[in-house]
Amino acid sequence: MKKALIVLPTYNERENIRVLVPQINEIVEKIPHWDVQILIVDDNSPDGTYKEAELLKKKYKNIHLLKGKKEGLGKAYLRGFEYGLEHIKPYVVFEMDADLQHNPKLIPLFLKEIEQGADFVIGSRYIKGGSIPKHWSIDRKFYSVVGNLVASLGFMNFSVHDWTSGYRAQKGLVYKRCN
Ligand SMILES: Nc1nc2c(ncn2[C@@H]2O[C@H](COP(=O)(O)OP(=O)(O)O)[C@@H](O)[C@H]2O)c(=O)[nH]1
Ligand SMILES: [Mg+2]
Known part of the structure; x- marks a missing residue:
């Protein structure tokens, strides 16, 4: 089974990840030939996002949490990618906002494009x-x-x-x- 990793950078997304993570898991349950893992990269958000992430980690088996200091979104992604590729070893890595701006229903479509040979898929507006x-x-x-x-x-x-x-x-x- 191929593994995909969704990197979710968070800064003050406590309420949003509470909604988004269950939504993602409901969708990926329907594509059992993919093992989809979620890495929350939180930069000590003042709203305590990491506490919600820890609760989610207890509830679901596919949640990982990486904490760091705030150095901007780009650095958070780089940290998430480096950590994810070394420790989780996914075949595919997703970038996705945690603020509910990106529809998780599209995840299976992204993966289908990868299965059909794409190296890089962009959710285009x-x-x-x-x-x-x-x-x-x-x-x-x-x-x-x-x-x-x-x-x-x-x-x-x-x-x-x-x-x-x-x-x-x-x-x-x-x-x-x-x-
Ligand atoms: N870890 C981390 N996440 C960030 C940082 N800045 C923004 N984010 C997160 O990155 C995602 C994209 O940020 P957002 O403000 O929605 O960007 P926009 O949609 O381009 O306006 C959201 O999930 C934010 O919570 C940061 O400095 N560190
Ligand atoms: Mg956004």
Whole structure:
């Protein structure tokens, strides 16, 4: 059975992980050919997110918790990836927000793409069927659209439609090759 790891960085997401983790587990139970593990990377959130994470760890067998000091989202992901690849050894690693912005129902679709040969899958807001939240302010929409345009021009690659999406999955090997 292949293993997937969902890295969930958290900063003040106590209430959200209480909802999100059971949602993820309900969905992944329906794909028993994948062993899906969840790594919560919490940077000592003042709301005590780690206490909720510890409760979840007792309730479910697939929860891991990594604590650290706050150095921003990028560093939290790097720490999570390094720890996960060394100790959990997944075939696929997911990046996913813990704030309920990313729909866990899409996890099986990401994994299906990987099964069909993809190395890297992006949950895109800018393809048919994709969308950005209606409540986003005009400047957030602007930065998202312009940021994508700059990245496409910078890399001269127009096949990737959403460079700034935080919802993605990649093979662990791809991550290792890039580091
Ligand atoms: N561990 C950790 N998580 C963070 C940090 N900053 C943001 N996050 C988490 O990273 C995810 C994405 O952050 P968010 O504020 O939703 O980013 P946005 O959706 O791009 O506005 C959320 O789950 C946050 O709780 C940080 O410094 N450390
Ligand atoms: Mg978010």
